[in-house]
Amino acid sequence: MDEQVLMKKIEEGDEMAFAQIMRLYKGRIVNFLYQLTSDYEKAVELAQETFIRVYFKANRYKPIAPVSSWIYTIASNLAKTEMKKKQRMATVSIDDECSNMSAQVCYEDNPEDMETIKNLRKALNSLHSRYRIPLVLKDIEGFSQEEIAEMLQKPIGTIKARISRGRAYLKKEIENHPDNFHFLSKGEEHGDERA
Numbered sequence: 001m002d003e004q005v006l007m008k009k010i011e012e013g014d015e016m017a018f019a020q021i022m023r024l025y026k027g028r029i030v031n032f033l034y035q036l037t038s039d040y041e042k043a044v045e046l047a048q049e050t051f052i053r054v055y056f057k058a059n060r061y062k063p064i065a066p067v068s069s070w071i072y073t074i075a076s077n078l079a080k081t082e083m084k085k086k087q088r089m090a091t092v093s094i095d096d097e098c099s100n101m102s103a104q105v106c107y108e109d110n111p112e113d114m115e116t117i118k119n120l121r122k123a124l125n126s127l128h129s130r131y132r133i134p135l136v137l138k139d140i141e142g143f144s145q146e147e148i149a150e151m152l153q154k155p156i157g158t159i160k161a162r163i164s165r166g167r168a169y170l171k172k173e174i175e176n177h178p179d180n181f182h183f184l185s186k187g188e189e190h191g192d193e194r195a
Contacts, residue, residue: 007063123173132166
């Protein structure tokens with residue numbers, strides 16, 4: 001069934017339509033929020049809040065934008081609020097946060113991969129949310145810059161700049177700490193010369 005039709009049915013109180021929207025987006029929204037918060041339980045909690053708002057605010061959805069954009073906008077706004085709260089209440093070091101995160105993402109077969117992912121997440125988490133959210137939406141979730149601009153209600157030029165700056169920061173982090181990113185040092189293990 002068309003998502004716009006589902007939204008209209010949700011507005012009318014149709015719980016089956018709501019369940020269908022949840023099936024379509026729950027996993028993607030939890031993953032998106034996890035990328036932003038690095039806390040699986042918090043991501044699930046924020047996803048639940050996202051869908052509560054989808055249900056109770058369905059009448060605010062305007063069919064000019066895709067349903068996905070509207071849902072991601074809600075999730076993004078909740079994540080921004082959560083990150084601001086977390087910054088104000090920061091009493092735990094980033095190392096503690098990363099060790100909590102690594103318990104969620106477990107690559108027991110290859111500890112080097114786990115360490116690389118932990119370091120990538122640490123670099124991503126060190127980005128300010130104004131860069132991290134557009135970067136996650138573009139490079140992990142696969143939204144276009146235009147869709148992101150609409151979701152975040154920012155000009156397209158601002159979104160392009162923030163994605164570019166976020167990528168540049170991550171690239172710099174990787175270049176400055178190549179030992180933390182094992183996918184860069186694999187060639188060295190095999191005797192390849194690097195300039």
